[in-house]
Amino acid sequence: MPSQFAITYRFHLSEGAPVECTVSLDPRTMRIQTPLPATLPAWTALGYERCPNCTLDSDEHPCCPTAAHIVAPIKLFSQIPSFAQARVECVTAERTSFKDCTVAEGLSSLYGIYMTGSGCPVLKVLRPLVRYHLPFATRDETVYRAASLWLLGQYLREFNENETIDFSLRKLSAHYREIGEVNAAFARRIQSAVALDASLNAIVQLDYFAQSSTNFIENGLKDLRAMFSAWHD
Helix, strand or coil: CCCCEEEEEEEECCCCCCEEEEEEECCCCCCECCCCCCCCCHHHECCCCCCCCCCCCCCCCCECHHHHHHHHHHHHCCCCCCCCEEEEEEECCCCEEEEEEEHHHHHHHHHHHHHHHCCCCCCHHHHHHHHCCCCCCCHHHHHHHHHHHHHHHHHHHCCCCCCCCCCCCHHHHHHHHHHHHHHHHHHHHHCCCCCCCHHHHHHHHHHHHHHHHHHHHHCCCHHHHHHHHHHHC
8 A cells, every 4th residue: 555645736727837736645544644834823723713513622632633734725825816717637646637617616626635634523534535536526426425425434334343323314414514514614714814715715615515415415315316216126
């Protein structure tokens, strides 16, 4: 197994050199390995706009791990407006994907990796999705992958003794509400950190995805039932 799993996002703007950001992750745990900046701004403190559902101990974690890891990319994109158009490349060892979109949409996909792999106790269950990252995913793709992740995770729990198994997706829906709380609080946190709005709008898009995914899951994934009709013949 390689020592790291890297995902690179490259933003080709209409002018200037491409803006590039690489996230290095532990290939087993999908935790971010990229070193933190030597000094961290005040808005990274755990108590600053702290998520209401945060379970971290402030003595052990003086800084929010997600905020600390996202300082570098926020600084990198701080002077780029969210509506700027770019060809955004996502490069992994297996393939390169690209999309012509706004900077905010590309950053939303990138920041999803940072938030999930940073060490946030609420978002950590989504780390397997980082290993099989799907850049620029739609809401429907996100829900399909999240439901598949949850059901596979429940199946694997059967190999551990005394584990409670839940295939109902009710807890998944509840967990997406928790994710929505994190996204909303994190958007408030970084408002003081950005000169322009690309990073802020990227987090807002993540929050929209979490909220709409919750509604989709709570409706029983009805839009997917016809697709799976062959399973019931």
